[in-house]
Amino acid sequence: MGAITFGISLVFYFCAMLFSLLDLLRSSKTVPKLMLTSAIIGFGFQTVYIFYKGFSLGHVPFVNPREATSFFAWCIFLLFFILAYRYKVGLLGSFITPMAFLLMFISFLLPSEIKPLSPMLRSEWLGVHTVFAFLANAAFAMAAGVGFMYLVQEHYVKSKHLGGLFSRLPSLHVLDEINYRLVTAGFPLFTVAIITGSIWADNAWGSYISWEPRQIWALVTWLIFGIVLHARLQRGWRGRRAAALSILGFLTIIGAFAGLALLQKGQHVFL
C-alpha cells in the first residue's frame, strides 16, 4: 500500500514536471491545466501515503532521509498550489515542479528502512518540530525558485532583448512581492521550528542546544534569512539582491541537508 501510493504520486509528479517543461517551450492553455491536474493527483496520493505511514508507525514518518525528503517535496507542492491559486502567475510551475520532483526522486532512491525511534525521542515535539521545519524550508525553496524567475525576467528587461519568456513571465514587481511574502512566511516558521526543536532537545537530552552540526547549520540558515529580511526592510534590498540572497539561503539549506545526510552523524534522528 505504502509503496504503491508513493509510486503513483512519483509518476504523476513526473508527468507534472514534463508538462511544466513543455509549457516553457510553447504557450498553450491546456498544458498548464494538465500540469496542475497531474500535480494535484500526485499530491493526493502522497498525502494518503504520509497518513498511511504515520498510522502504521504510530508517529510522524519523517524520521529517515527518505521520508524527510519526500515530505519536503510535499510541502513545496502545498505552497505551490497556494501560490498558483493566490497569484495565478505564469510559468511558476516550470520553475517549481522540477525542483519538487527531483526531491521526490532522490527520496525514491534512498533506503526505505525506518529504525525504531528511541523512547527518549518519542514526543509530540517530533511532529511539531518537523512539520514547521519543512514548511519553512519549502517556503525558502519557493522563494529561491521565484527569485530565480526574477533574475531571468530582470535579465530580459535590463538587456533589452524582450524575446523568449519575457512576455510570459510575471512582472518584476509581482515576482519580488512573492519572494518577499515567502521569506516573511518562512522566517517565523523556521523560528518556531528552532524553538520547538530546542524544547524537544531539552526534554530528551536535558539541554537546549548541543552544538551538533545540524543545529549549527540551522542557526546559520536562520541568520541568513534574518539578514535577507532585515536588509529588505531597513535598507531597501529588494529586487536582484533579495532574489540572489534567497537563492543563496536555499543553497545553504540544501547543502546542509545533503552534507549531513551523507555523514549520518549526530543525535538528530535521521542525520
Place this chain on the structure above:
Amino acid sequence: MRVLVAGLNHKSADVEVREKLAFAGEKLEQGLSALLALPQVKEAMIISTCNRVEIYMGVDEPADATRQVKHFISSFHSIPEVLLDKALYFHTDSTAVRHIFRVASSLDSMVVGEPQILGQVKDSFLLALNKKTTGVLMNKLMKKAISVAKRVRTETRVAENAVSISFAAVELARKIFNDLGGKSVLLLGAGEMAELAARHLMNNGVNEIVVANRTFERGCELAQDFKGRAVPFSGFKDEMVHSDIVICSTGAPNYVVFKQDLHHIMKERKQRPVFLIDISVPRNVDPKINGLENVYLYDVDDLQGVVDSNRNERNKEAQKAEDIIGVEVEVFERWVASLQSIPTVVALRQKARCISEAELERLFNRTNLDEKQQGAVRQMASAIVNKLIHSPTAALKEDVEDRDQLIAMIRKLYDLNGD
C-alpha cells in the same frame, strides 16, 4: 449564388475619400435596403469603420452586380463614378472569402493584429441579421469569418506584441510595475512624443503626472491637460524621488540626468524601481544609469528595437495565420460549390415527380384499377423515378472540379432551364 465584396480601405483610399464613403448611423440601414433593391443583390452586409468601408454581397452574376454596386455607391454618396475607380476594389468567390477572413483576423488592418476589427465585423453582422438583409450564404460566411478570426487569435501570436513606441513603453512599464495604478510619472521636457507616451500611460492606469519643463508656463499648460502639476525644471531631481516613471525629452544637447544623481535618488527611494524613458535625441540620460540596480533605462533606439522585433514576430505569426486562412477558404469554397448544385437537384427531382404524377393520372383515368392496384402501380413508378435520378443527383452532390460544367450538362440533358 456567389460572394462579391466591394470596398475600400486605408491602403486603397485616403481618409478624405473614406469618410465620404462611410455608412455612418442611419446611412447604414438606408444603404442596406437600397442595396437589396438592386436586381442582382440577393444578400448584403456593410462593414463601415474609420479604416474601411466594405459591402459584402451574395449575387448571381458578379460582373453585372459589380456595375450595379458601383453605380449605387456613387449615387448614394453623390460622388462621380470616375473618382471611385482608384479607391474601390472588388473581389469575387474565393478571393472575396479570403478577404473577409483576413479582415476579421486583423491581417488587413493598419496595425496588424489590432483587436477592434473583429468586434466591428460582429456588430455589422448583427445589424444585418436584425434587418434580415443576409441569407444562407452571408450568414455562413460571417459566422465562419468570426470563427476563423478566433482560431487565428488562439493558434498564432499575431495579436500579442506592442508595435508602437508608446505601447512598447506601456508594455515594459507593466512588466516592471505590474499594475500602473498609483504610479506617478514625471515628464522632463514637454515634447510631443513624451506627451503621447504619458497619455498612453494614463490610459493604462497611471494617475499622477508631474511636468518639469524649462519654460515653466508651457509646463503648466501641459500639466493642466493631464490634470497634473508643474514644477520648476531646476527642482526635477527632488521630484524624481517620488516618480516611478520618468519620461525625458528636454531637447538639451547633452546629459541632464547622471548616474551619480540617480544613485542618491535610489537611496532616498529605498530602492523602489524606476523606469526611465529617454526619448530625446541626443540623449539626455547617461546610459550608464541602466547599470544601477532597480533602474531600467530605455532610449528611443531601445524602444524602437522592441517595436521592430515585435513587428518581425507579428509578421512571422501573420504567415501562420495566412496558412490557416488558406485552409479555411478551401473548406468554405467546397460548401459554396455544394450549395450551387442544390437548385439543380431540386429541379431534377421536381421534374421527375411531375412526369410520373402526370403519367399516373393519365393511366388511372383510362383504366379501372382498384385502390390496391393503384397503390402498387404508384409504388413502381416512384421506384423507377428514384432509381433513374439517383445517379445524376449523386453526381451533383459529389465534390468534383468541373461542377459548373456538370450542372450545365444535367440541366441541358433533362431540359431544366425551360421553366
